[in-house]
Amino acid sequence: MYPRAFHYHRASSLKEAVAMLSQLGDDAKLLAGGQSLIPLMKLRFANPQHLVDLNFVPGTSYIKEEGGALRFGALTRHAEIENSATAAKIPILHDCAAGIADVQVRNRGTIGGSLAEADPSGDWAVVLMTLSTEVCCLGAKKTRTVPLSDFIKDAYTTALAHDELVSEVVVKAPPKGSGGAYIAFKRSAPVYPTASAAVQLIMDGDVCKDVVIALGCVGLTAIKAKDAEAALRGQRITDKALSAAMEAARAAADPQSDMRGSTDYKRALVGALVKRAIEVAMRRAHGEQVEVGHIYA
Amino acid sequence: MPKKLAKGKKAAEPKPAANAAIEEIPISVQVNGKPHSLSVEPRTLLVEFLRENLDLTGTHVGCDTTYCGACTVVMNGAAVKSCTMFAVQADGAEILTVEGLEKDGQLHPIQKAFGDSYGLQCGYCTPGLMLSAFQLLSRNRQPSEKDIRKAIAGNTCRCTGYQNIFKAIESAAQNMKGV
Numbered sequence A: 001m002y003p004r005a006f007h008y009h010r011a012s013s014l015k016e017a018v019a020m021l022s023q024l025g026d027d028a029k030l031l032a033g034g035q036s037l038i039p040l041m042k043l044r045f046a047n048p049q050h051l052v053d054l055n056f057v058p059g060t061s062y063i064k065e066e067g068g069a070l071r072f073g074a075l076t077r078h079a080e081i082e083n084s085a086t087a088a089k090i091p092i093l094h095d096c097a098a099g100i101a102d103v104q105v106r107n108r109g110t111i112g113g114s115l116a117e118a119d120p121s122g123d124w125a126v127v128l129m130t131l132s133t134e135v136c137c138l139g140a141k142k143t144r145t146v147p148l149s150d151f152i153k154d155a156y157t158t159a160l161a162h163d164e165l166v167s168e169v170v171v172k173a174p175p176k177g178s179g180g181a182y183i184a185f186k187r188s189a190p191v192y193p194t195a196s197a198a199v200q201l202i203m204d205g206d207v208c209k210d211v212v213i214a215l216g217c218v219g220l221t222a223i224k225a226k227d228a229e230a231a232l233r234g235q236r237i238t239d240k241a242l243s244a245a246m247e248a249a250r251a252a253a254d255p256q257s258d259m260r261g262s263t264d265y266k267r268a269l270v271g272a273l274v275k276r277a278i279e280v281a282m283r284r285a286h287g288e289q290v291e292v293g294h295i296y297a
Numbered sequence B: 001m002p003k004k005l006a007k008g009k010k011a012a013e014p015k016p017a018a019n020a021a022i023e024e025i026p027i028s029v030q031v032n033g034k035p036h037s038l039s040v041e042p043r044t045l046l047v048e049f050l051r052e053n054l055d056l057t058g059t060h061v062g063c064d065t066t067y068c069g070a071c072t073v074v075m076n077g078a079a080v081k082s083c084t085m086f087a088v089q090a091d092g093a094e095i096l097t098v099e100g101l102e103k104d105g106q107l108h109p110i111q112k113a114f115g116d117s118y119g120l121q122c123g124y125c126t127p128g129l130m131l132s133a134f135q136l137l138s139r140n141r142q143p144s145e146k147d148i149r150k151a152i153a154g155n156t157c158r159c160t161g162y163q164n165i166f167k168a169i170e171s172a173a174q175n176m177k178g179v
């Protein structure tokens, strides 16, 4: 399948890419990993007249630890994050990167492209929402730093202006005593999850000092399960507290019935995923090395 | 030719004409060790470039929607789905396709193992699977069962039920020890 014909522009710096976007106007799109855009172009759901390729811009793929935060270059591939010992210092980031699609897609797809795409089923937004994350947006006149919760506006909609791009993603290291986990349920590797749950918490002994819970694929954007968090915050995590959190997470979900499952099924599923993610996050908060993977149908 | 403006566009915006003729882009790639310099239309997919421009038809198109992995090739050491990349993006890259696995008339240990273990039936998925196995074994000579399953999770086979593919990659890993 051929996409509609387009003009190809190769940017040699991010600044130049921004200038190209302003000059070319609305019919231009950036090309990063191409793992969302190229399939859409082949199906002719996206028909840009100009593509600005970011892949030849040097120095856009990196993972740096700096001032209590991890900084990811926009073109850092999922596979680089999966294999990075630095990124693994925040274990939920490894859970996320290693579970996206398959080896081939992870070798191309980028963290910046994922956030810019804002696919309701994308993994990065769900996971990064449980951490303190900022998205650096480079425009023609200035660079601004947007908290992730303000960056994602709606399904497939972000705070980016047409002539702005994501240059970097900055994730603050969580405080001592923290643990997190991300678990998705998938039909196979090269598809988006049916539902997923990300949990990041801080434990003080067996009391949960603070917690953030985000649900994926069960709404137009990632959903923060605030009542589920409230069921755990300041509590001993007993079976009763866990059940309350699960119930609240199910209620917070707003899934659509589709070929991946019915509304009821996805609600039930997301509750179970939240429970598992809390359990792993707690063990990690207590210093245990726990490997988790997604659950495949 | 006078520049025509698309409907609804204001004439005031000076834009590089979208409907100007699409320029071909010159690219240079090394494929299976051989350098090639050609000009391609930007929308040419890497898989079409390999199959149609270079006549390397061992790389297959299955789903054409980034699912099945039949089109997998190795680019600069990393497995990629060549139906989901433009040829212009491979400019300057080194590409390995199934045709490049064999050396001096000798099958690559991965190819030999697929044959010996009956890791294929119709063979449609096989080139892609062998290149996914290639990335795995070039980075990890002692893959665990989980490593192998993860490495081929992006490759669909409609015939074998995967068990023999799995055995083929295990035995290729054995045969490649010390290579």
Ligand SMILES: Cc1cc2nc3c(=O)[nH]c(=O)nc-3n(C[C@H](O)[C@H](O)[C@H](O)COP(=O)(O)OP(=O)(O)OC[C@H]3O[C@@H](n4cnc5c(N)ncnc54)[C@H](O)[C@@H]3O)c2cc1C
Residues within 6 Å of the ligand: A029, A030, A031, A032, A033, A034, A035, A036, A037, A038, A039, A074, A075, A099, A100, A101, A102, A105, A108, A109, A110, A111, A112, A113, A114, A116, A117, A119, A121, A122, A123, A124, A160, A164, A165, A166, A167, A189, A190, A191, A192, A193, B065, B066, B067
């Ligand atoms: C078979 C398959 C399975 C997949 N499964 C999953 C999955 O399980 N989980 C998951 O999260 N994702 C999944 N994906 C999507 C994958 O992660 C993509 O890589 C990702 O969504 C988009 O990143 P990209 O770099 O490929 O972006 P591209 O496809 O290049 O671009 C996507 C969009 O973002 C824009 N863009 C790209 N980079 C920037 C930037 N720096 N600044 C501003 N705008 C930008 C582009 O213009 C385009 O509109 C899957 C994809 C495929 C093909």
Ligand code: FES
Residues within 6 Å of the ligand: B060, B061, B062, B063, B064, B065, B066, B067, B068, B069, B070, B071, B072, B081, B082, B083, B084
């Ligand atoms: S043909 Fe490329 S993934 Fe199926």
Ligand code: FES
Residues within 6 Å of the ligand: B119, B120, B121, B122, B123, B124, B125, B126, B156, B157, B158, B159, B160
């Ligand atoms: S051998 Fe026929 S599809 Fe795999």
